[in-house]
Amino acid sequence: MPLPPLTFACLIYPGFMSLDVVGPWQVMASANDELSRQGRAPHYALRLLAEQPGMVTCSAGLGLVAQAAYGDEPIAGIHTLIVPGGQGVSGQLGNATLLRWLQQAEPLVARMGSVCSGALLLAEAGLLHGRPATTHWERVAEFRERHPGVDLQGDRLHTYDPTGMHGDAHVFTSAGVSSGIDLALALVEHDLGRALALAVARRLVIYLRRPGGQAQFSRLVAPDAEHTPRLTPLLEWIPGHLGEDLSLEALAARSCMAPRTLTRVFQRELGTTPARYVERVRVETASALLSQGQASVATIARLCGFQHPETLRRAFHRQLSVSPQAFAQRFGPAAAAGL
Numbered sequence: 001m002p003l004p005p006l007t008f009a010c011l012i013y014p015g016f017m018s019l020d021v022v023g024p025w026q027v028m029a030s031a032n033d034e035l036s037r038q039g040r041a042p043h044y045a046l047r048l049l050a051e052q053p054g055m056v057t058c059s060a061g062l063g064l065v066a067q068a069a070y071g072d073e074p075i076a077g078i079h080t081l082i083v084p085g086g087q088g089v090s091g092q093l094g095n096a097t098l099l100r101w102l103q104q105a106e107p108l109v110a111r112m113g114s115v116c117s118g119a120l121l122l123a124e125a126g127l128l129h130g131r132p133a134t135t136h137w138e139r140v141a142e143f144r145e146r147h148p149g150v151d152l153q154g155d156r157l158h159t160y161d162p163t164g165m166h167g168d169a170h171v172f173t174s175a176g177v178s179s180g181i182d183l184a185l186a187l188v189e190h191d192l193g194r195a196l197a198l199a200v201a202r203r204l205v206i207y208l209r210r211p212g213g214q215a216q217f218s219r220l221v222a223p224d225a226e227h228t229p230r231l232t233p234l235l236e237w238i239p240g241h242l243g244e245d246l247s248l249e250a251l252a253a254r255s256c257m258a259p260r261t262l263t264r265v266f267q268r269e270l271g272t273t274p275a276r277y278v279e280r281v282r283v284e285t286a287s288a289l290l291s292q293g294q295a296s297v298a299t300i301a302r303l304c305g306f307q308h309p310e311t312l313r314r315a316f317h318r319q320l321s322v323s324p325q326a327f328a329q330r331f332g333p334a335a336a337a338g339l
Contacts, residue, residue, distance in 0.1 A: 002041035005032075006079035006110075006191075009047040012066055013098075015088020018058040019177050020115035021048075024082055027184035030200045031192060043192060049073055051098070059087040070101055075108045080187065082180070085117030085136065092121055099125040111187070112171045113160060115180035119173040123147040131168050132159045136176035155321065158183040162190045181206060228269045231255075238281055242305040246278045278305075283319045286312060290328040297324050 008028050010021045025046060032042035050056045050066030057063045083102070092098055102125040106112055114122050119135040120143060122128050129149045134156040144152055153159065158174035160183055161167030174183040181204075189197035228235060234255050238246065251274050252259040266274050282304045289300045301312040309324075316324050 005042050005045040007047055007077055008044045008080045008082070009049050009073070009078045010082045010084065011070060012048055012050050012056045012058075012064055012084065013088055013092050013095075014057060015059045015086050015091065016056070016084045017086030017116055017177060018060050018062050018064075020084030020086060020118065020180050021058075021064065021082070023178060023181040024115065024184035026204070027181055027188060027200060030203055031188045031196060034196055034199045034203070035192070047073070047078075071097070075105045078105065078109045080111040080113070081105060081109050083112070083114040083118040083121050084180070085115055085120070089117045089120055093124050102127065106171065111160075111169070113158075113183060113187075114173045115183065116174070116176050119143065120146070122171065122173065123150055127171050128173070131171055132156070132166075133173045134159055134175045135173060138176070158186060160186050230265050231269055238278065239285065242282050242285055243303060244305070246305060248274050251278075279315050280319060282306060283315050286316075286324065287320070287327055287331070290324055291331045293328070297328075300324070 008025075010025060012021060028044040028046060032044055035041065035043060047068065048064060048066045049068055049070040051071075052069050053066050055063045055065055099121070102112075102121065106125075106127050112122070112127070114135075116136045117139050119128065119133055120139065123133065123143065123146065128147065130151070132151045132153055133143075134153050135143050137154060140152065140154040143150070156167075156175060157179045158172060159167040160169070160172040160174075162169045172183070174180050185197050185201055185206075188200060234251060237254070238251075244250075248259045248262065252262045255262055257265065262274060266272060266277060270277060272280075286300050286304045286306070289295055289303070290297070295303070297309050297312065301307065301309045304312070306312040306315060313323055316322060316327065320327065322330075
């Protein structure tokens, strides 16, 4: 006799990100479809929960219908609960009723996860303290400021690990938007095996495990002058002089500071060293040039101050966890044309 399906519930609220919900939901639905093709019973029962039953509008204007109010849902019947992010997450951070319900649900559900900025809700409820976590690259700085006690790992696609060695099997997070699909595939792989998860990934035409972390999708934004008063002139100058000597000594001389002083100011205002910051700017510029497909890797390495393609390759692996060639294949003109 087949076991009853596990309830896979997604929480929704006004202004949630549609793909944070629909992406994982479709993975679970596709897993049920694959099981049906094999003559097996569905493994997941899909539920949408909101403050009240009925239509809830996402940030893109699409409406989804919640089947039940989360306050009325028997928590013990939920196996996996997913909390999405989106523009509306900020309005929910002060929702005491929701935060209290998440706190009550955490010890009763087998798995609780978040997608994108939904991690902020789990952290606000106190559920991520001492745990590894990630969130959308755009909200990493905000997250660290609000929740310094959380082990935030900004380049992870997700922190689910059924072994508990490199993540958490009970409360976990995923990064920006489509990484919820990566998370859902990892859940399916654990629940139903690699072969079925691979079949789902093939049907959805996606990676079972995406290479690299989410840093390959970000773009370095110049820090706000208000928060970097002593460094702003230097930070504005660096991108236009990437092929020049940007050593600590050269940057210190340009800033009229001693090298030690400049290092301390970088750590205080940016949380990194001058060398790491320069490498990030060089990699960001190189990635933009690679995506345009207008120059060879060797030329881009020289223009961005790496001098040699091998130096560029090592920097790409440190910053983006992919090679320049792989980045160009994924984001260059050929990829944009669908080739």
